[in-house]
Amino acid sequence: MALNPRHAPLLMWGLLGLAISLTGCGNTPPAVPLVTEPVHVETTLGRLTPEQANDVTLAALGLVGTPYRYGGNTPAGGFDCSGLIGYVYQSRAYIKAPRTTAELGFWGTALSQEELRSGDLVLFGTATLPNHAGIYVGEGRFVHAPSAGGTVRLERLDARHWLAQRPRFRRP
Numbered sequence: 542m543a544l545n546p547r548h549a550p551l552l553m554w555g556l557l558g559l560a561i562s563l564t565g566c567g568n569t570p571p572a573v574p575l576v577t578e579p580v581h582v583e584t585t586l587g588r589l590t591p592e593q594a595n596d597v598t599l600a601a602l603g604l605v606g607t608p609y610r611y612g613g614n615t616p617a618g619g620f621d622c623s624g625l626i627g628y629v630y631q632s633r634a635y636i637k638a639p640r641t642t643a644e645l646g647f648w649g650t651a652l653s654q655e656e657l658r659s660g661d662l663v664l665f666g667t668a669t670l671p672n673h674a675g676i677y678v679g680e681g682r683f684v685h686a687p688s689a690g691g692t693v694r695l696e697r698l699d700a701r702h703w704l705a706q707r708p709r710f711r712r713p
Contacts, residue, residue: 594660596633601676601684607693620686622674643670649713665706
């Protein structure tokens with residue numbers, strides 16, 4: 542097929558435009574890695590680092606007011622107590638927590654109340670296995686998702702109700 546001389550300038554400008562659009566500003570966009578699994582970051586000696594504990598604490602406090610929902614594990618859908626813990630530890634410390642309060646009772650290292658620091662778990666229950674849990678945030682307070690009809694809230698460990706629930710403490 543022969544090129545019509547009248548179309549040569551159009552073809553030249555078209556090829557020039559194509560070359561410019563293909564090169565853009567001469568920069569290659571940065572590669573964005575495809576992440577199909579949650580990123581896992583190792584912690585110091587298998588425990589939360591102080592920075593991770595701080596992030597967990599701030600995230601838990603930031604969720605105060607989120608509605609309770611049995612089986613819930615997202616801010617949009619609401620939380621139950623173990624769902625709140627799982628969400629906060631996964632999103633802020635990149636650590637997968639057990640899904641039930643009974644399993645949380647064996648997770649990490651048992652602590653005395655004197656050893657408690659922000660980011661540790663607070664577990665409650667009068668039986669051998671805990672039936673409720675929260676995240677300690679310091680100054681004798683913890684964040685938890687209490688029950689149906691409630692919202693995630695901040696409470697004191699020394700409240701009569703919680704003292705009667707035999708609080709136990711664990712550090713993931």
